[in-house]
Amino acid sequence: MEADTQAHVAFFLTGRRPSEHLDAVDGLDLRPALFAGYRELTQLRHDFPLVLVADRADKLFVQSLSGLTDSALDVVASGSDGERIRKHVLQMEQEIRALTMGGASGTLSALWATAASRLAKNKNKSAADKSLEDSLRRARAAVKVDGELANCDAALPARLLRHAWNAVQKQKAEAFRKDIDRLVLKLSDILKADFERSAAGRSAKHLKESVGTGYGDAFDFDALSHLLAKALPKDEFPESRRRRIRELLAVLGAQQFFPASDAAAKKASAAKPYSFFFDTCGDALSTFRKRMPKLIELAKAIAIAELEIDGQYSEVKHDALFEQFGANGLDPQDLAPFPDYLVCVNAEQMQAAEHAHLMEILSSGLPIKVLLQIDDILEESPNGEGNLTAGMRSRQIANMAIGLNEVYVMQSSSSNLFRFRERMLRGLTYRGPALFSVFSGASGKASGLPPYLVSAAAMESRAFPAFTYDPSAGPNWASRFYLEANSQVDLDWPIQGFAYEDEQHQRVSEDLAFTLVDFVASDRRYAKHLARVPREKWNGSMIPVDEALTRERKGLPDKIPSVLMVDADNVLQRVIVDARLIREARRCREMWHSLQELGGVHNSHAEQLLAREKKAWEDRMQQEAEAHAAVAPATAPAVAAPAASAAPAAASAPVEQEPERSSDEAYIETARCSTCNECTTINNKMFAYDRNQQAYIADINAGTYAQLVEAAESCQVSVIHPGKPRNPKEPGLEELLKRAEPFL
């Protein structure tokens, strides 16, 4: 083995780096080769910054600046000056992006104004200045929305989720308040109507007040009151109903779950609404439990109020039922109109007790939404220096939550949150607990890269894949689990095209897989697992990481995994990787395989079944071929198989069986009776109506044959059949039989 290769193998196995063969990567400012194009993010059009649009509870609650710019350009950048406007507006977008990445905050309109003045300063005072002003004015008029700008930073996950949560809760509050106002108004109307019917309501004094001052002297209210008291029936409510309605009004008026309507809120006595936003799971849980009795009281009041308004409340039936209302808690449907709780926690600050509370929330089905923010997925393992956890500690919570089956789970990097905006809303409106596990990418101190790039790389390298699990989406994994947001979901590692210029200035293109090692290589804490190979020592024993992972290791390795990186001058470097990182990459790939199976990609059960079926099919084909080969030499034609027995007669359609009637029997075709009363008028003992108000012969002995014949004759739809006479002594039988003949 050559000395170089030997050194590489030694490094791979032990991490030892002989200086004559390998360089340490510390201080070289290397980054994965695929990052070369992402050095200056402000120059690149991407989803960030985002505009948090106020008062929208649909997918437009957040919009990307680049999306807004594109829509504005669609409207204004046409005609002869279209290209000029496009140029100016894109400059503007870049300026705003630079401002937000520089730390500026504020609304879109405020930053637009700042950016516009900065752009104007950079231009010469000339005609160009005027045209810039014109372009920006027209584009600004086309951007119809406004809101705070948010960049991809450590604050983004909580900020965005809280913004969405506010919008959803606001919509909920409006619907709830409208409902409560309606109930209060209707209940008050009931009490008012009761008062108007009472003795006090009909008193001369009250009657006078209701007419007003203008015509107060025109009536004799005493006489009116006397008249009303005598003439109108007295049907006042029972005192218990009055009391019940007053109690309902008190409960509805004192509720603190949603802010009261504007008019009611102005009253000094109005109770302060509850807050539903928490920093710890423990607080949210204990507060939820503390408020539960009030919640049940309000839910019960709403149910009773609906019954009262509908006039359906019956003390005999409902009192006992409502006495025990909510004793077993409320189910998710009942909780749906009430506010959801939002908890934002950071994984790094969570202690054991907080973990326990989180699991309790997720497993209890309560309407609590939890944001679990993870800033660092490459944190060092508590087991020892330099050991990776590769997000295991924080990722496990999302995976465990999926196992609970009834939790809405969303896992995503910050960079992908905008793409997941509708899924975020779905989680917030889900009836039950929801977990949003978000990697912010804000571990920049360890990599020197912007959070956007770190979080995007985590998702791309399968270190932190994005997925959602929505229990309300359907009955099976195919409808509930969504993994397709990850790039090239059917591959182990996404493959990207990479082009560079070699020493002879020739363009070289190759496909590179972006693996966990590429992601980890950008983190300075893991520099000791990497070693740069000087260009002159490059040889064929260095192979890409994805290829190394597919090889089975037997004995001493002859090929060493390596990654392509670039330095600060974008010069290509080749860096070899030690066995520990490769082990982590393999572990990461296995976890990705599990997710793929859940998502129906390369599902092992399906593949096994397919293989079994394929084999069975092949065997069958084989047998058929053999049988055919055996029969073929025979010269005589095979004896024709007995003709298949005639197809069984098509099952006759079910026909309604009518009872066999003899013409001697008297009967009515009840289903055809048109309720015309002819027969019942002739004899209402003999003919009667059934529960559908259609005639039948109730008692044949209750009348004469003559009446039967008369009924048959007068029946409008001829459905009465008189049959044969029962009494042979009935007078005029001969003539009656003749008359009955057409109806037999």
Add this chain to the structure above:
Amino acid sequence: MNMMSATECLLQMCEENFELEDYQSGVPRWCTGCGDNAILAAVQRLCRDEGLRPEKTVFVSGIGCSSRFPHYMNTYGFHGIHGRALPVAEGVKMARPDLTVFVNTGDGDCCSIGAAHWIHAIRYNMNLTVFLHDNQIYGLTKKQASPTSPIGTKSNTTPRGSYLEALNPLTVTLGVQNVSFVAQAVDWIPEVLFDIVKAAYHHKGLSFVRILQRCPEWLPKSLDPWMNDPNKVQLLNHENGLQFSAGLSKVYKNQLQHDPSNMDRAREIASSTDLVPVGILYRNPSVPCYEDLRRSDKLRTAELTSVGLNAELDKYTVWPQETKEKVA
């Protein structure tokens, strides 16, 4: 997921079951043999089967034999003025959208004096179920020709026979914008009558059902040709319309597949004169209801009324300042 919450289940637990008698009120004064009785029986059956609460149900009528209908229903009712059953019903529905509103009107009430209201009620498409009891004669006033009397009908007003072709309520209704449900029934096939009444009730929008009914007193033979020959009655069946029992199909063999969403075909079928089509001619559930378009989200509180009233009255207020300016 259409799961019911525990509270909803609790509220439904105490719902009452009704019997036919719960909807009956008084003995109908219609003549023996009158087709109105069949309509009454079908509607009472509908109320029972659908569990319509009597205090939440309203029958509105105009004037005529048919318009005595509300008297025989143990629900709320409004025996209105001649030709105005539809506007009264629209008012009830607008003010109380929670009520189920039925309209019973006759061929005179609807197609003569109330014709203007009829046209506009169809265009407004409010959620009402309208039964046109069409006996082709003015029965209550003892035999005068109505707009639907067949040409040549001898009556007290047309002793030499009526001179004009009868008006066809089906083609008229199908010609009005926003029409959403048109069906025809006959009183002598109670099974189909009930099915049509039920389909009309379940349609959201104005469902217009013309029911051909016999008048045994003043036009006893008028419908005999169709009643006595089942082949002259054409049942309209379709998977999206009505489907008939085997027993019925044995008697009424003349059946036609008709998709109720096909307006052109519906108009064609409605125009036939020799056959009586029975079934759903047209149904379009997507036509919006006027009450949904115009309903305000605002609660009618005392404050809202007083603000509205004051704003209106302020238009006529003479402000002292303006008066002074004018004087100056």
